[in-house]
Amino acid sequence: NxxxxxxxxxxxxxxxxxxxxxxxxxxxHEYMSWYRQDPGMGLRLIHYSVGAGITDQGEVPNGxxxxxxxxxxxxxxxxxxAPSQTSVYFCASSYEGQMNTxxxxxxxxxxxxx
Amino acid sequence: xxxxxxHPSTLSVQEGDxxxxxxxxxxxxxxxxxxxxxxxxxxxxxxxxxxxxxxEKKDQRIAVTLNKTAKHFSLHITETxxxxxxxxxxxxxxxxxxxxxxxxxxxxxx
Numbered sequence: 001n002x003x004x005x006x007x008x009x010x011x012x013x014x015x016x017x018x019x020x021x022x023x024x025x026x027x028x029h030e031y032m033s034w035y036r037q038d039p040g041m042g043l044r045l046i047h048y049s050v051g052a053g054i055t056d057q058g059e060v061p062n063g064x065x066x067x068x069x070x071x072x073x074x075x076x077x078x079x080x081x082a083p084s085q086t087s088v089y090f091c092a093s094s095y096e097g098q099m100n101t102x103x104x105x106x107x108x109x110x111x112x113x114x
Numbered sequence: 115x116x117x118x119x120x121h122p123s124t125l126s127v128q129e130g131d132x133x134x135x136x137x138x139x140x141x142x143x144x145x146x147x148x149x150x151x152x153x154x155x156x157x158x159x160x161x162x163x164x165x166x167x168x169x170e171k172k173d174q175r176i177a178v179t180l181n182k183t184a185k186h187f188s189l190h191i192t193e194t195x196x197x198x199x200x201x202x203x204x205x206x207x208x209x210x211x212x213x214x215x216x217x218x219x220x221x222x223x224x
Binding site: 004031033035040041042043044045048050058059090092094096100101102103105106107108 | 115118120123145146148150155156157158159160163165203207208209210211212213214215216217
């Protein structure tokens with residue numbers, strides 16, 4: 001049981017380049033989300049999805065796109081990378097329901113934009 | 115929207131001492147309050163959580179208390195060990211949307 005898998009673990013991009021951060025989970029969780037972690041700011045929600053075909057914006061969505069074509073996968077796309085997007089990105093998944101449940105996090109992707 | 119404040123930002127204790135981390139939240143509709151531990155180079159991992167219908171929960175050396183009236187909750191770690199050294203995050207949530215505090219770096223010295 002792999003849990004939440006993120007790829008790549010490290011990435012360096014040039015300003016203006018685009019890329020996709022991959023996230024996959026094998027727990028059949030409906031709810032998936034992306035966070036970015038910056039020093040002194042904790043984790044901030046970028047986008048989330050409550051199920052296949054449904055996505056919504058979080059606290060800091062600008063510059064990022066997501067899609068959810070399957071229950072397992074929730075990729076995060078950077079359209080035109082900027083130095084301000086240098087951060088550590090975490091994907092998480094949890095069971096969707098009326099009761100909140102544990103969110104499982106991936107190991108993170110450390111992104112540097114130069 | 116929800117806002118979560120966490121204190122202190124750093125905490126240094128001697129092995130065997132207790133450690134307390136405090137958080138406040140702003141949205142009275144939040145009903146789930148998890149605590150996550152993050153070790154270097156890893157993703158956050160849940161260590162304990164509490165729901166709004168409970169005032170206190172304990173799991174071995176870790177306990178969490180919740181005061182809904184004052185909108186604050188705390189993490190208590192007793193008999194700290196060097197392996198407790200990590201960054202701890204509190205969060206508040208309603209319908210799975212987690213809002214995190216800014217984290218506390220706990221250092222336990224032998």
